[in-house]
Every structure is written in structure tokens, then in C-alpha cells.
Amino acid sequence: MNESMPPTSNPDRDSLRLRHVLAIVLVGAALGVGFNALQLSANPSRALPWVKSERRVVTLESLSHTPLATPATPAVTPASPDGDSVPAPDAAAPAVADTAKRDTSHVRAAHAKGAAKGHGKPGTPATATTPAPARSASAAGSAPAASAGAAAAAADLPVIPDSREPIEVSLDAAQKFHAAGAALFLDARSAQDYAEGHIAGAVNLPFDDVFKNPALAKAVDAKGRVIITYCSGGDCDLSRSLAFSLIDAGFRKVLVFTAGEPGWVSAGRPVHRGAQP
Amino acid sequence: MNALLRWLATPAVLRITRVTIGVVFLVAALGKLGDLAWFAQQLHNYRIAPSWSENVFAIVMPWIELLTGLALVLGIRARAGGAIALALMIVFTLAVAAAWARGLDFRCGCFGKIGAAGIGARKFAENVVLTLIAALAVRRERG
Numbered sequence: 001m002n003e004s005m006p007p008t009s010n011p012d013r014d015s016l017r018l019r020h021v022l023a024i025v026l027v028g029a030a031l032g033v034g035f036n037a038l039q040l041s042a043n044p045s046r047a048l049p050w051v052k053s054e055r056r057v058v059t060l061e062s063l064s065h066t067p068l069a070t071p072a073t074p075a076v077t078p079a080s081p082d083g084d085s086v087p088a089p090d091a092a093a094p095a096v097a098d099t100a101k102r103d104t105s106h107v108r109a110a111h112a113k114g115a116a117k118g119h120g121k122p123g124t125p126a127t128a129t130t131p132a133p134a135r136s137a138s139a140a141g142s143a144p145a146a147s148a149g150a151a152a153a154a155a156d157l158p159v160i161p162d163s164r165e166p167i168e169v170s171l172d173a174a175q176k177f178h179a180a181g182a183a184l185f186l187d188a189r190s191a192q193d194y195a196e197g198h199i200a201g202a203v204n205l206p207f208d209d210v211f212k213n214p215a216l217a218k219a220v221d222a223k224g225r226v227i228i229t230y231c232s233g234g235d236c237d238l239s240r241s242l243a244f245s246l247i248d249a250g251f252r253k254v255l256v257f258t259a260g261e262p263g264w265v266s267a268g269r270p271v272h273r274g275a276q277p
Numbered sequence: 278m279n280a281l282l283r284w285l286a287t288p289a290v291l292r293i294t295r296v297t298i299g300v301v302f303l304v305a306a307l308g309k310l311g312d313l314a315w316f317a318q319q320l321h322n323y324r325i326a327p328s329w330s331e332n333v334f335a336i337v338m339p340w341i342e343l344l345t346g347l348a349l350v351l352g353i354r355a356r357a358g359g360a361i362a363l364a365l366m367i368v369f370t371l372a373v374a375a376a377w378a379r380g381l382d383f384r385c386g387c388f389g390k391i392g393a394a395g396i397g398a399r400k401f402a403e404n405v406v407l408t409l410i411a412a413l414a415v416r417r418e419r420g
Binding site: 023 | 336
């Protein structure tokens with residue numbers, strides 16, 4: 001640059017500056033540590049723990065005693081293989097859509113046939129054919145069929161304990177809640193992402209909006225159901241952030257569906273487009 | 278070019294750059310100190326530091342920023358303050374760039390809850406400009 005300028009590296013001044021830098025950093029660190037120590041002793045809720053404990057990922061599987069390995073199809077839970085199970089298909093039948101009634105008659109026919117042939121115990125044929133109407137109901141995908149599935153799935157729902165931590169749930173559990181209509185699904189993504197495709201029935205509550213206005217989280221009406229938040233899966237943290245906001249707002253059964261919208265889509269579960277749930 | 282560099286090193290211009298970056302650091306520090314837990318959460322979102330060390334950064338960083346801002350604004354140990362500001366701005370800019378490149382979607386946490394902007398091109402550009410100002414603030418005064 002300019003020869004007339006003093007050399008840029010002046011050992012004395014540089015070492016002096018380095019000492020000043022160190023002083024600022026060390027005093028800053030000391031203040032931080034001291035301040036946090038004071039906070040810890042006075043008001044632990046406002047202080048940070050010194051070492052962040054790796055947050056234990058609370059998963060539903062780790063909390064619930066209900067095994068989640070049962071098939072996802074909302075099959076009518078077979079009752080005991082005694083005579084009690086015989087009325088099962090008939091009990092399910094009124095809820096099943098007209099389209100599925102043919103299957104119900106099949107069941108009755110099969111039941112009669114089985115009874116006539118005298119295979120096994122009286123209840124066995126009914127139990128064996130029970131999944132038939134349920135399968136056709138879920139295949140039909142119509143609203144009444146869903147309600148039939150709902151009645152069946154409700155019995156199969158995992159029990160959610162009250163928790164101040166969001167509980168992560170798998171696709172399997174999310175599906176069960178969806179089928180039973182037992183959860184309010186909240187889409188934490190932007191309105192634009194939501195409109196491009198979301199879990200059928202999910203309500204859009206962008207975390208960005210809740211972040212700016214926490215009252216939005218308090219205004220959520222889950223109608224006594226659990227809340228399941230989700231976003232884009234993978235690295236997406238919006239669902240978890242929204243879940244914390246909901247817990248701050250007083251909710252105690254907040255689940256995070258970690259696979260998110262992509263996981264839901266790839267599982268072939270119902271998706272809606274547009275601004276409406 | 279030489280003239281420009283010399284002009285940028287005049288006491289008046291240096292003072293302006295130092296006060297500017299100093300005020301930015303003060304606001305950032307106070308914003309973070311207002312809600313440390315929130316800042317720690319934002320720090321976690323960057324996924325850069327090992328998880329166990331995040332709280333240490335969250336506890337210490339705002340205070341270093343505060344002292345740096347004070348040094349720059351008050352003109353006490355201003356060059357040392359400028360050096361810290363420059364180093365921190367480079368680290369912050371790299372962190373934002375890394376998060377942006379990985380497509381992480383969260384608030385930057387740069388100023389605590391005050392005007393928390395999303396990670397992206399705009400935040401990156403802001404940081405680059407602030408880094409340049411910090412680079413000016415660290416220069417020695419020339420008459």
C-alpha cells in the first residue's frame with residue numbers, strides 16, 4: 001500500500017491488543033458464568049444448566065404400554081375366540097357404508113357356511129372373516145367407512161400421558177389417531193406449503209405466526225383431543241417448535257409426527273390440497 | 278483506492294464504523310440476555326456446536342458481545358473490541374451460510390427475540406455487510 005504508513009505489524013502494539021482482546025473475552029465469560037450462577041441460585045427456571053443434557057427424545061413407544069406393532073388396518077379387534085365374538089361383524093355392520101354391506105352379507109354367509117360345516121368352535125369363522133368389512137371400508141375411503149374405521153381404531157389407540165415434553169410419534173401411531181379422528185393435526189409449515197398438500201383434516205398453524213403471536217397457541221381448540229404437530233419431516237424443526245409453544249400455552253398432550261408430510265404422502269395416506277383442511 | 282482507504286481510516290469515519298458495529302452488538306447482546314433459553318434453542322437449531330456445549334456458548338456469548346459493544350461505542354479498547362467483533366462476525370456469517378446451505382428453516386437468533394429474521398439470503402447479506410464494517414472498525418487510526 002503506502003510506504004509512508006507505519007508497518008501494520010507492530011509487535012508491542014499487537015501483543016497489547018491481544019491482551020485487551022483476551023481481557024474482554026475473559027471478563028465477558030466471567031460475567032456470563034457469574035450471572036448464570038446467580039440466576040441458578042435465585043431462580044433456576046430462568047437460568048441455563050451448565051451442560052446441556054442431551055434431551056431425551058420422548059417417543060410414544062417408550063412411554064406407552066400399548067404395543068404399536070399391531071397392523072395399521074383398522075380391523076375390528078377380535079374378541080375372545082369364544083361365542084362372544086360371533087356378533088362382532090353384525091355390530092360393525094350398521095356403521096359400515098352401504099357399499100360395504102355386500103361384504104357384511106359375505107360375512108354372514110361365510111359365518112353360516114362355517115357354522116354349517118362345523119369347522120372349529122362356533123365363533124371361529126366369524127373371527128376369521130371379521131377383517132373383510134374393515135378392509136373394504138378402508139379401501140372405499142368414504143366418510144361412513146372412515147367412521148367405521150374410527151370406531152374400530154378408537155379401541156386400539158395408544159394412551160397418551162400428560163407431558164410437558166412433546167412426544168414423538170411414528171407414522172403407525174399417527175395413522176391410528178387419524179383413522180379414529182382422535183387427534184387435532186396441526187400443520188406447522190407456511191400457508192403456502194400447507195396449500196400444496198397437507199394431511200387430510202389438518203389445520204394450518206404456521207409456527208412463524210405463533211412465534212410472533214403466542215396467543216395463537218392459546219386459541220387452539222383441540223376439543224379434548226390430543227394434538228399432533230408435523231412439518232416437512234427430516235431436519236424440519238417447526239413441528240417441534242410449535243409443540244413447545246402449545247405446551248407453553250398449557251396443552252399437555254402434544255405429539256410430534258416426525259416423519260411429517262413427506263412420510264404421510266409416501267405411506268399413501270390421505271392428503272388434501274388447498275387452503276381448507 | 279489509497280485515498281479511499283486513507284479516508285476510511287480517518288478518526289471520524291473510524292468512530293462512525295465502531296459506534297455502528299458497537300450498537301449492533303449491544304442490541305444483539307441485550308436481545309439474547311432477555312431470553313437466554315430461547316437463544317440456547319436457536320443455537321441448537323444451527324446444529325454446529327456439539328449439543329452439550331450449546332449452553333456454555335449461550336451463557337457466555339451475550340456477555341462477550343455486550344463488552345465488545347461497550348468497548349466500541351465508548352471507544353475504550355476499541356481496536357480490541359473491533360478485533361473481537363470481526364472474529365465473531367466471521368463466525369456468525371459462516372454459521373448462517375452453513376445453515377442456509379443446508380436448508381435449515383428457523384429464526385436466526387442473532388438479536389434474540391428482537392426482530393428475529395429467518396435464515397436466508399437477506400440475513401447472509403446483512404452479516405456480510407456487518408463483517409465489512411467490523412473489518413473497518415479494527416483498523417488503526419491514521420490522520
